[in-house]
Amino acid sequence: MVLRVLQNTRLVTATVLVASTVVLAGQILNPPRIVVAASGAGADVTAVGSYFTYREIGVVAVAACLCGASAAVLLLQHRSSSAPDPGQSRALTDGRSTLQRSDDLLEARRREWEETTDELADTERVIYETVLDADGVRAQREIVEETDLSKATVSRTLDTLESKGLVERKRRGTGNVVMLL
Template structure:
């Protein structure tokens, strides 16, 4: 079961309050009373109508209700994507904390992943002979990170631009060394299963 963040709880309370306001306004339209006769002694109820202020309240309540529900759905979906386990790891922590700040991803690898990292390391000298300097540096970073690193960390820890990192990762994927997997709003760079020397 997932923990509910403070923002999600606030959005849920706002959603319930907006639903209550909308329901009360829709159930209780204002009756229209018409006075008939010369002296206004006869009063006739002509039906129930909504006044402009009531229509405004209904509209605002509907918008608030929709916005809070959208926030709840998106935050739950985002949280489930971020905490979804990767196929190459036995467990991974979310890289986004409940307050929205990022933290380093802590990974526990299975024996298969450890052997994959070792296989890449044993072929490292032979493999890096056919790589340029940029490819070699990025490939080394992934190996040093035990086979898995966020793409944004590569950009942050090097002097390479995002475009250079993207082009280099394209090249390393073509060469069968690395691959990118979607995780949340970014990519995780991992070693490919079949490292070709």
């Protein structure tokens, strides 16, 4: 849940960053032109040049502040999410590499996934094990090819596995990629 809140915060912050950057660039690149007109016998209308009004200066200042603040928040969130937790720092001081930690994590996840396999129905188990054999990520069309199940059966079974919170499908091009959770 914390991860979803963090992702939503990043999305809002990134949206503010993009919007403020667009407003800032638009204001700076397109300053208003001031036109002076004189009335009388030799009336002439002349464009004096590009000058900002107080309103536009305020818009530029607010957009610049929002741009800087949202960029700083995104940077700090990225650094804090990539910082190792205390357990990981202990593993680093033990001399274990990042690759070793990811292998350990994969093995732990694999054990969890294998325990889950025992609780599934036949078709669910076949599809789940197919994804498990691919280290938790497999294209949906490859599942159809490897299991000799119909597209409809694979799709319905993946719906069931998704509703149980065991897999997630992500759209990739014209197909789906199935990932174990």
